[in-house]
Amino acid sequence: MRWTQTLISTLRDAPQDAEIPSHKLMIRASLIMKLGGGLYTFLPLGLKALRKVERIVREEMDRAGALEVLMPALQPREIWDQSGRYEVLRDGMFKIRDRQDREMVLGPTHEEVITDLAARQINSYRQLPKTFYQIQTKFRDEIRPRFGLMRAKEFSMKDAYSFDVSWEAADASYQAMYDAYVRIFARCGLATKVVEADTGAMGGNFSHEFMVLADAGEDGLAECEGCTYAANLERAERATPARDPETTPQHPEAVVTPGKKTIEEVSAFLKLTPDRLIKTLIYLANGKPIAVLVPGDRDLNEHKLARALGGVTLQMADDQTIAKVTGAPVGFSGPVGLKIPVYADLDLKTPRVAAVGANVADTHLRNVLLNRDASVTEFYDLVIVREGDACPRCGKRLREKRGIEVGHVFKLGTKYSKTFDAGYLDADGNRQISVMGCYGIGVTRTLQAIIEQSHDANGIIWPLSVAPYQVCLVVPNTQHAESVRVAEDFLKTLEAQGVDVLFDDRDERPGVKFKDADLLGIPIRVVVSERSLADGKVEIKLRTEADKKMIPLADAVAFVESIIRGEK
Ligand SMILES: [Zn+2]
Numbered sequence: 001m002r003w004t005q006t007l008i009s010t011l012r013d014a015p016q017d018a019e020i021p022s023h024k025l026m027i028r029a030s031l032i033m034k035l036g037g038g039l040y041t042f043l044p045l046g047l048k049a050l051r052k053v054e055r056i057v058r059e060e061m062d063r064a065g066a067l068e069v070l071m072p073a074l075q076p077r078e079i080w081d082q083s084g085r086y087e088v089l090r091d092g093m094f095k096i097r098d099r100q101d102r103e104m105v106l107g108p109t110h111e112e113v114i115t116d117l118a119a120r121q122i123n124s125y126r127q128l129p130k131t132f133y134q135i136q137t138k139f140r141d142e143i144r145p146r147f148g149l150m151r152a153k154e155f156s157m158k159d160a161y162s163f164d165v166s167w168e169a170a171d172a173s174y175q176a177m178y179d180a181y182v183r184i185f186a187r188c189g190l191a192t193k194v195v196e197a198d199t200g201a202m203g204g205n206f207s208h209e210f211m212v213l214a215d216a217g218e219d220g221l222a223e224c225e226g227c228t229y230a231a232n233l234e235r236a237e238r239a240t241p242a243r244d245p246e247t248t249p250q251h252p253e254a255v256v257t258p259g260k261k262t263i264e265e266v267s268a269f270l271k272l273t274p275d276r277l278i279k280t281l282i283y284l285a286n287g288k289p290i291a292v293l294v295p296g297d298r299d300l301n302e303h304k305l306a307r308a309l310g311g312v313t314l315q316m317a318d319d320q321t322i323a324k325v326t327g328a329p330v331g332f333s334g335p336v337g338l339k340i341p342v343y344a345d346l347d348l349k350t351p352r353v354a355a356v357g358a359n360v361a362d363t364h365l366r367n368v369l370l371n372r373d374a375s376v377t378e379f380y381d382l383v384i385v386r387e388g389d390a391c392p393r394c395g396k397r398l399r400e401k402r403g404i405e406v407g408h409v410f411k412l413g414t415k416y417s418k419t420f421d422a423g424y425l426d427a428d429g430n431r432q433i434s435v436m437g438c439y440g441i442g443v444t445r446t447l448q449a450i451i452e453q454s455h456d457a458n459g460i461i462w463p464l465s466v467a468p469y470q471v472c473l474v475v476p477n478t479q480h481a482e483s484v485r486v487a488e489d490f491l492k493t494l495e496a497q498g499v500d501v502l503f504d505d506r507d508e509r510p511g512v513k514f515k516d517a518d519l520l521g522i523p524i525r526v527v528v529s530e531r532s533l534a535d536g537k538v539e540i541k542l543r544t545e546a547d548k549k550m551i552p553l554a555d556a557v558a559f560v561e562s563i564i565r566g567e568k
Contacts, residue, residue, distance in 0.1 A: 001469070002491075003504045007044050010516050020216035022452035023148035025460050029520050031468075038145025038153035045520070046447075048468035048500070050156070053447050054135055056187045056465065057158045064180040066131040066160055071113045073137055077103040079112040083419050094139045094153075106139035111416050111438060114161040118434065119422040125165050128424060128434065129173050133160035135443060147216065149444040150404065156443040163422065163434040167413075170435040174411050177439040181210055181407045184441065189463025190450055193403065195221050196231040198303045199410060207410040211403030212449040219403045222385045226396025234303040237381050238398065239390035240346040248353045250367040252336060255355075258362045261331025263296045266364060270355055273297070278354045278370070280333040282317040282325060285309055289317055289325045293335055293344035293376070296354075298383040305343070308380040332357040334365060335374035342375065345382040406446045412436040451521075460521025461543050469502040470564055472522035476510035480530045486538070486553065487528045493557050499564060518543070524563055526556070 007030070014024030015034070026032050031046030042050060061068070077095075080086035086105075094106040107113070114132055122130065135158045145153050162173035178194075185192045190212055197209040209232055211221060220233035231237070260269045267274045277296030282289060283305075290309075294300050306314050319330055325340050326333045334357035335342050351371045358365045370376060381392075387400040414433050417423065423433045447466070454461045464470055473491060475483045484505075491503045502522060504513050517525050527539040527548075538556045541548040542563070551559045 001500075001502055003502060003506050006502075008516075008520070010519055017146075018148065020147050020150075020452065021455055022216070022448045023150070025451055025455055025519075025521075026148055026448060029460055032148065038142055038151070040149060040152060045468045049462070049466050050444065050447050052466040052468075053188060053443055053450075054156075054158075057135065057184055057441060057443060060180045060184045060187070061133045061158070061160065064131070064176045066133045066177075066180075068134060069114075069117070069132050070134050070136065071107075071110050071117070073107050073139065075105050075107050075113060077105060079116060080105060083112050083115075083416060085112070092140055092142075094141050108138055108140045109440075110134070110136075110159055111161065111412075112420070115416040115420040115422045115436070118161075118163050118417070119420045122163060122422065122424055122434070125424050125426050125432075129162060129164045129169055131160055131162040131173055131177070131437075133158060133439075147218075147448075149448045150216075151218070152444070155445065158441040158443055160439040162437040162439075163417070164436075165424065165426070165432065165434070167435050170411060170413075170437055174409060174437045177409055177437065178208065181409065181439070181441065185210060185406065185446075187465055188446060188450055189465055190406070190446070190453060192406065193221070193223070193230055193401075195223075195403075196235050197408065198232060198234040198307075207408060209403075209405050210407035212406055212453055213401055213403050214449070214452045215402055216452060217402035217404040219405050221401050221403050222389070222398045223401060224391040224394060224396055224398055226391060227394040229391050229393045229398075231385075233384060233400075234301065236385040236398070237304075237392040238383075238385045239392050239395050240349070240381065241390065243347075243350050243352070245351045246353050246369075247351060248367055248369065252365040252368045252373055254358050254360070255364050255366055256362055257332075257364045260362075260364075266355065267296065270364065270366065272355055276352075276354055278335070278348065278356045278368070280335055280357055282322045282333055284315040284317050284321065285312040287315075289321055289340045291325075291333065291335060291338050291340055291342045292382065293342065293348055293370070294383050295345060295347055298345065298347075298386075300382055301384040304380070305382050308343070308378075308382065326357075326359040328357070328359045328361050328363075332359065332361055332363060334359050334368075335370065335376070336365060336368060338374070341377040343382070344370065344376045344379050346379045347383070348376075349379045404445065404449045404452065405442070406449050407439075407441045409439045410437060412438050455521070458515070459519035462521040462523055464523045464564060464566075467500070467521070467523050469500045469520075469522050471499060471501045471524045471526055471560060472517045472520065473501055473503040474510075474513050474517060474525060474527045475503075475505065476513065476527065476529050478505060478507055482533055483528045483530060486533060490526065490528070490538075490557065494560065497557075497561060499560070524560055526560065 011028045018024040032040040138157045164170040192210040197207045222236040223230040260266045274297035279294050281292045355366050356368050389398045417434045475487045494501045525541045537550045539548050
């Protein structure tokens with residue numbers, strides 16, 4: 001392809017709303033163009049790279065035995081009511097009406113549609129196992145779309161769904177997808193970290209996320225310095241710190257704390273460090289009030305709380321509910337004398353002398369011992385893990401990292417197959433329910449994550465496997481006929497071998513061409529100049545290396561091909 005015949009408009013500066021390196025580079029290198037908030041057009045260069053990521057995904061899905069289908073993005077509301085997820089996801093979905101005033105949604109995911117497909121297409125155990133996949137556009141009404149393709153309103157995903165006769169068989173399907181994901185990301189040149197993850201609105205039993213470590217990542221994760229334990233912060237557990245039990249002969253003493261509501265305010269006022277306070281939070285669990293206690297210097301992890309209570313739906317209690325169950329306004333709740341279930345973090349199980357809200361306006365209680373002065377229904381690990389906590393597996397130190405989630409595999413179980421009656425007749429003719437798994441890869445997000453992980457001050461550094469062009473052919477002086485003739489020969493020969501070549505045939509200064517080649521991140525740069533040809537050579541430089549090589553003209557094509565085959 002000749003530069004003058006395609007559409008590449010590189011920019012010196014990134015637009016103001018581009019905050020992270022990959023977003024800036026995608027715009028500057030003319031891969032994508034913004035249409036509106038969270039909406040992007042793929043320009044020819046970006047689309048070429050995207051298609052290569054898609055091809056890798058498709059090849060590995062096919063290799064793993066998954067069957068490609070294509071489901072509608074436009075879905076009737078009824079199937080979302082049937083699964084009960086319309087209410088769960090409603091604010092995050094684009095909802096529209098057709099001319100008959102029927103409500104439809106633009107699919108943010110396809111569990112409902114695929115389970116309906118399986119319910120109607122699969123009848124016998126002989127048809128199982130089956131894994132279906134598609135590469136398709138998804139829609140999410142993001143509150144704050146940002147970071148380019150990382151959090152867009154419209155994006156491309158590969159989603160796959162497995163159906164099996166049993167939980168054991170479902171494990172095999174899960175593992176097959178897990179292994180395929182490892183291969184996909186490796187082929188995309190991405191280093192990923194696999195972490196245990198929360199299942200959230202998807203439901204199901206366990207799941208893993210494939211994370212690309214990056215400071216700009218929106219997900220927090222914890223990894224152990226001593227073993228392989230790694231988990232999303234939503235999920236991460238900690239070993240409960242060992243401490244000596246405390247006691248005091250003194251009894252709870254009311255202290256007037258006028259207007260002091262937050263941990264910081266109370267801590268400063270009572271001259272107690274935050275870990276000497278116990279935070280009392282009032283929630284509604286499936287609509288019923290509960291109290292949750294965590295050490296004053298820690299934050300509650302709602303995901304862990306919801307899971308500990310058997311997958312309840314949690315809501316922070318409103319001011320009225322708090323006044324009703326505690327008898328005091330917000331900010332003065334405490335566990336002493338509460339008549340609702342009280343759940344506390346495991347760290348509080350070892351008695352410690354602490355201060356708590358008194359359930360009286362403008363008042364706290366000092367010298368409280370939880371085991372003596374209050375009744376706790378149950379202790380669980382409930383706080384958000386932080387750097388320095390102990391690993392739940394080996395006790396060594398946990399480190400905090402940021403990551404970009406590019407893939408997610410879930411073992412779903414029978415949540416959807418039960419609802420949609422997706423089952424089969426077993427060998428004895430009895431009706432059974434299929435066990436499901438679901439597996440997603442953010443295809444457009446993966447493309448951007450590759451850039452986030454692989455760039456330098458000069459631009460993108462594409463891995464060969466997904467680079468829009470593998471070779472950038474530069475003729476510094478297009479007035480030199482011999483250089484142009486050799487370059488055109490080169491272009492023709494390499495393209496005939498199936499190599500993607502971009503020939504910079506612009507009438508531009510050499511410096512501009514070299515700068516653009518670096519910005520575009522094309523892995524192999526071949527320079528044909530009057531000077532190199534005088535020695536019968538061309539100059540070949542890899543984007544990943546500083547050194548140039550002078551290669552005899554006759555060997556140049558073979559040399560480039562050997563780099564592409566991974567031999568050089
Ligand atoms: Zn560990």
